[in-house]
Amino acid sequence: MNSKFQEEYKRKFMSLEDAAKLIQSGDKIVSNQCASEPVGLLNAIGKRAMAKEFDDVEHIGFGPTLSTDWIKPEVYPHFRISTTFILTPPVRKAVNNGYADFIPEHLHNVPNTLTNYLLKDLPPGKAKVISSVTPMDKHGYFCTATAPFYFHEPARMENTMVILEVNENQPRVFGDNFIHISQVDYIVENNQPLFTNPAVTESTAEDIAIANLLLEMIEDGSTIQLGIGGMPNLLGKLLANKHDLGAHTEMLGDAYKYLWELGVLNGKKKTLKPEKICACFAMGSVETYQWMHENPAVEMRRQAWTNDPYIIGQNNKMVSINQALSVDLTGQVCSESIGPIMYSGTGGQMDFTLGSQLSPGGKGFLCLKSTAVTKNGRISKIVPLLNHGSAITTPRQEVNHIVTEYGVAQLRGKNIKQRAQELISIAHPDFRAELREEAKRLNL
Structure with a gap:
């Protein structure tokens, strides 16, 4: 591996807890989801929210799948979900009971909504873009693995901060699916098992x-x-x-x-x-x-x-x-x-x-x-x-x-x-x- 990229990786690496401290009141967090959800980072941010260490932070994207312990009415003023889709019962319950918000949107238009409406006028660093990714390759690239989704458009905005959660369980998948270390601000590591969709064993x-x-x-x-x-x-x-x-x-x-x-x-x-x-x-x-x-x-x-x-x-x-x-x-x-x-x-x-x-x-x-x-x-x-x-x-x-x-x-x-x-x-x-x-x- 290129020693320059290794050194850059070391400079940008930090613990999950320290990365969670980068979140400040008024931030918007665009989080990748499904099997590319940065579960460790979201859980660390959720712990800070439950301790009321910040206010008015918004999580935008598909609703969380594995990181859901912090989805509670008392946490809502501090760390709230704005989701364009509902995959899990905790998020469904939160939306229908008023301690999470729903954004109606066609899937193809979510990246445009993020870049041109929700994040465009934020001061530099107030938008954090986070994802689980593969380990870095010899050319300095990380792969967003199972879900490029809506991650890459906001990640390339000049006013956003990009934090990646490296997970050795992620597959490296070809396509429009890579981000270079030069485009990344901070890196954490967490070898979390990936979110899976339970197989349907019986059909009606x-x-x-x-x-x-x-x-x-x-x-x-x-x-x-x-x-x-x-x-x-x-x-x-x-x-x-x-x-x-x-x-x-x-x-x-x-x-x-x-x-x-x-x-x-x-x-x-x-x-x-x-x-x-x-x-x-x-x-x-x-x-x-x-x-x-x-x-x-x-x-x-x-x-x-x-x-x-x-x-x-x-x-x-x-x-x-x-x-x-x-x-x-x-x-x-x-x-x-x-x-x-x-x-x-x-x-x-x-x-x-x-x-x-x-x-x-x-x-x-x-x-x-x-x-x-x-x-x-x-x-x-x-x-x-x-x-x-x-x-x-x-x-x-x-x-x-x-x-x-x-x-x-x-x-x-x-x-x-x-x-x-x-x-x-x-x-x-x-x-x-x-x-x-x-x-x-x-x-x-």
């Missing part, structure tokens, strides 16, 4: 039915995006009999590793970056992270690129598959809240719904089980009107296909009455008569 009958419907509509040579959830992972296994698939996605999970090892996901027919699996973050098993390490087939790229609808649309036969929570009879889709109660976030659903329809031969699917069980009994998830306070994640103007275990409704080009008929036909049979009566009452 509804999941299997939905996956089989999708399987019929995915052609050989398609480029796929599978969202978060058990059904997309199940579908990944069922795709084993397809040929020459490609991948352009936001989240890289275990299904992609499985299909690549079978030779199904070879990217030979992919029109944008052939033979490359492109993603902006990974969330899966340790085995998937190890598979990514120095694998030339995998490129991790910034989300401003992976989730740009016009980039997505450059993949022929682009197929996007995402989950929804409820759909009304005109095709409005809510995927992030249950009424006014936040559950997840906007994420990249709209990005890929649009991108798939800009693609020659592309298809966009939004999937949901036809019913849900609540404390008041079973309810239909296809509804006449969305519940009061529901967030519209994908507007009806952009919806292509809605899928339940009872079928596929193609809404593109359909008028309101045709949409209502299509959606009622894939609702649970027990609710169809009621939905027809409501549709008549609403002149649908």
Whole structure:
């Protein structure tokens, strides 16, 4: 290794506790998340917050995954979360109880929001940009490993301070995924086990039915995006009999590793970056992270690129598959809240719904089980009107296909009455008569 880079590393190295002391009242912290979350540093900062050593510090990004002990009402005035997505129960509880904040944003636009709105006018050093990274290589580069995400744009701003948490467990993954030591202000070390997404071991009958419907509509040579959830992972296994698939996605999970090892996901027919699996973050098993390490087939790229609808649309036969929570009879889709109660976030659903329809031969699917069980009994998830306070994640103007275990409704080009008929036909049979009566009452 270059001795100059080694010396620079030593000069910039400090303990987690000393790095946490760099945080001062009024700071904004942009933290990388998922498996590239700097857990040791966030925990050290959280301890200072619980001791009330600073005030009005804001954590911006995806909500924390493993560093959550400090997410408490009494800590909120001192160290608060502003999240663009909700991955874990502690963050969900905090948002819905008022001691964390939610920022509505499409995933592709988060870097722009950070650099041009949230951080732009801060004095030098008042914004701290932090991430877990691989050890430095001989050329002086660190790799943001499983998640370039939204890290690199604010890290390159002149007024930000960059602090990296080196973790030997991180895989070195190719792509738009590296930062040089000359661009780094401070370095800490913490060999923390990476955040993993628990594997879904059992699939429901509804999941299997939905996956089989999708399987019929995915052609050989398609480029796929599978969202978060058990059904997309199940579908990944069922795709084993397809040929020459490609991948352009936001989240890289275990299904992609499985299909690549079978030779199904070879990217030979992919029109944008052939033979490359492109993603902006990974969330899966340790085995998937190890598979990514120095694998030339995998490129991790910034989300401003992976989730740009016009980039997505450059993949022929682009197929996007995402989950929804409820759909009304005109095709409005809510995927992030249950009424006014936040559950997840906007994420990249709209990005890929649009991108798939800009693609020659592309298809966009939004999937949901036809019913849900609540404390008041079973309810239909296809509804006449969305519940009061529901967030519209994908507007009806952009919806292509809605899928339940009872079928596929193609809404593109359909008028309101045709949409209502299509959606009622894939609702649970027990609710169809009621939905027809409501549709008549609403002149649908």
